[in-house]
Amino acid sequence: MKAAVLLFPGLNREGDVVRALRQAGADASIVWHADHELPAGTDLVVVPGGFSYGDYLRCGAIAARANIMDAVRKHAAGGGLVLGICNGFQILCESGLLPGVLMRNRDLKFVCKMQHLRVERNDTVFSHRYGKGQIIKVCIAHGEGNYVADQPTVERLEGEGLVAFRYTDADGNIGGAANPNGSINDIAGIYSANRRVLGMMPHPEDLIDQLVGGTDGRGLFESLAQFEKIAA
């Protein structure tokens, strides 16, 4: 597994993503946004979290138009793997790689806390090290995580099984106070139609060490490190 972690001005989670990938056994390097090409042999592109371009205009809007994103679109079109976390998810939506948009949180507050998620399916390159329906504890830190899409898009995501994670409480209950930001259908992450692109608001890279509160995030990076186990 060879991973390229993109870096835009204002992102700040790239170091933790690289650490999580290396811990899982992947080869990870950082790629600057002004580059036109991904490193040869890149299997996975990760767009990490942070505040690219200060969230100016709209979260992720300016980063989505950077040089390197043309290479990422090409990579994805060829079936390559792409993971966007938090601001990275916003960038993937703005760049057209995933449908919908992340709006201001329902309660207008920046939410920074531990958050439980339900793993909706475990037959993808991102999730095969988890159990189907497993409740995992990761964390969230965002002001614009309220996933919105038009009704036909939401129906397609649900109908084709493209919801990757949903927000839950610690007991796995969905809805009400378990939804931290007002996302439609409690959506925390979605796949592209071929399930090779994943965007998610929560931060699995923060939960890879018992020292900082848990290791439930490891499963995602371990799944990716062994991505060949899932047929393309």
Place this chain on the structure above:
Amino acid sequence: MTMKARVTVTLKNGVLDPQGKAIEGALKSLAIEGVNSVRQGKVFDVELDTIDKSRAESVLKDACEKLLANTVIENYRIEVA
């Protein structure tokens, strides 16, 4: 040889606008009466190096489609002076 233009970007009808709602609440708390609802948008004042109105409009349309508006949730309006 320049001309000025204004681009206004607003949320589409039906898209929830929590910021507009918060402003609406703040106006109520100031006892400013008669405000039924508030929707927040963005205004861009742009200077263009052309005096050709249709050229200006087509440049700004391109700018809106590619960057200034997210047409999933937003509408835009172009006014060339």
